[in-house]
Amino acid sequence: LPEVFTAALPVLKKINEAGYEAYFVGGSVRDLLLKRHIHDVDIATSAYPAEIKQIFEKTIDTGIKHGTVTVLYGGESYEITTFRTESGYQDFRRPDHVTFVQNLSEDLKRRDFTINALAMNVDGNIVDHFDGLGDLDKRLIRAVGKAENRFHEDALRMMRAVRFMSQLQFTLEPETEQAISDNHELLSKISVERIRDEFVKMGIAPGSQKAFQIFLDTGLFEEVPGFKGKKENLALYPQLNFSPTTEANLWALMIILLKLPNEKIAHFMRIWKNSNAMERQVADIVGFFDLISSRAPNNYDLYKAGLRTIVSTIDLANILGQPINGRALVDRYEALPIKDSHDLVVDGHFLLKNGIPAGPRVGLLLEEIKKAVLEGIVSNNEEAITEYIALNN
Numbered sequence: 001l002p003e004v005f006t007a008a009l010p011v012l013k014k015i016n017e018a019g020y021e022a023y024f025v026g027g028s029v030r031d032l033l034l035k036r037h038i039h040d041v042d043i044a045t046s047a048y049p050a051e052i053k054q055i056f057e058k059t060i061d062t063g064i065k066h067g068t069v070t071v072l073y074g075g076e077s078y079e080i081t082t083f084r085t086e087s088g089y090q091d092f093r094r095p096d097h098v099t100f101v102q103n104l105s106e107d108l109k110r111r112d113f114t115i116n117a118l119a120m121n122v123d124g125n126i127v128d129h130f131d132g133l134g135d136l137d138k139r140l141i142r143a144v145g146k147a148e149n150r151f152h153e154d155a156l157r158m159m160r161a162v163r164f165m166s167q168l169q170f171t172l173e174p175e176t177e178q179a180i181s182d183n184h185e186l187l188s189k190i191s192v193e194r195i196r197d198e199f200v201k202m203g204i205a206p207g208s209q210k211a212f213q214i215f216l217d218t219g220l221f222e223e224v225p226g227f228k229g230k231k232e233n234l235a236l237y238p239q240l241n242f243s244p245t246t247e248a249n250l251w252a253l254m255i256i257l258l259k260l261p262n263e264k265i266a267h268f269m270r271i272w273k274n275s276n277a278m279e280r281q282v283a284d285i286v287g288f289f290d291l292i293s294s295r296a297p298n299n300y301d302l303y304k305a306g307l308r309t310i311v312s313t314i315d316l317a318n319i320l321g322q323p324i325n326g327r328a329l330v331d332r333y334e335a336l337p338i339k340d341s342h343d344l345v346v347d348g349h350f351l352l353k354n355g356i357p358a359g360p361r362v363g364l365l366l367e368e369i370k371k372a373v374l375e376g377i378v379s380n381n382e383e384a385i386t387e388y389i390a391l392n393n
């Protein structure tokens with residue numbers, strides 16, 4: 001058993017000793033059986049939140065109303081959630097009522113996919129009411145119960161389906177796929193932030209080309225910001241050499257496939273509710289990609305782009321099957337005499353002291369000096385630069 005589980009076993013035992021049931025549930029059990037990396041374990045229990053708080057010394061009220069208490073134990077934190085069912089879902093996205101229940105099977109029934117509806121007790125026995133084990137074997141994403149109903153309850157599950165396809169490199173069970181096709185419009189009820197999180201997870205995982213094909217075929221793509229009517233552009237995605245590995249490159253790729261002009265990048269990033277930092281990073285990558293697609297970058301271009309953007313852009317070019325000598329670009333960057341303005345031996349004060357009048361000329365001249373240093377016309381030392389100023393001013 002991986003360390004994350006053995007570390008959590010005493011937590012389950014303590015709950016059991018207090019007279020309640022406790023299981024590992026959801027993603028961690030799935031990933032254990034698939035021998036995938038496990039980031040955190042979730043625990044489900046018959047105990048009420050108040051009872052969990054009595055068993056453990058250190059707890060945090062994470063979501064008492066939904067039955068979740070975070071327990072701090074042995075230097076780790078665990079989300080412990082009371083068995084519950086959900087009902088209502090009038091708005092296609094969240095249950096109107098959460099009801100605590102006494103048995104595990106009711107709790108497993110509310111979960112999205114069969115492979116996510118597995119539980120494991122302290123002895124390592126697996127509880128599997130929906131043949132999740134069979135689906136793990138067949139590598140299938142299948143809704144628990146009638147897919148149509150499950151997507152009516154919570155339309156985000158349709159995005160989760162394609163996200164898990166991509167992350168696990170699984171196929172979508174045909175009825176589940178049909179239900180997504182029939183109900184894709186319901187995705188419009190879900191907040192952009194939640195769609196974005198699933199979209200990004202889908203996009204940066206190894207199976208993203210196949211998942212993206214389903215995202216297109218089922219019509220889900222029509223319900224997300226900026227994609228409606230763009231099927232032809234997006235159809236290139238499933239043919240890519242491999243998946244982007246970073247969120248910034250996923251967005252850059254989308255912008256390139258959608259052929260968005262520069263002035264529309266900010267708007268596109270904003271309708272997806274991306275942060276300003278992400279927006280800037282993506283604009284830099286797209287800008288540098290356009291540059292290297294049109295001409296050989298000079299040293300000043302490399303300096304302005306910076307290593308992170310250069311490396312991302314090389315990845316992007318590879319994903320798009322565009323031939324580019326990435327190693328050579330990185331080597332050239334590494335060899336630059338200056339990597340940022342602090343590396344330049346002179347600054348604005350130096351120019352003022354050397355007779356340049358205060359004003360916009362100072363900044364422009366500094367930029368000129370940088371270019372000259374980067375192109376190897378001037379050495380990065382005060383004497384050489386002073387001489388350069390005298391000759392060029």
Ligand code: ATP
Binds near residue numbers: 025116117154157
């Ligand atoms: P990850 O590795 O991304 O954390 P996960 O399976 O743990 O994958 P979570 O979003 O953390 O996914 O959810 C934990 C569990 O809660 C899921 O395995 C599933 O059983 C249940 N679950 C989460 N979201 C939903 C949902 N929208 N509808 C039904 N069940 C859900």
Ligand code: MG
Binds near residue numbers: 027
């Ligand atoms: Mg999880």
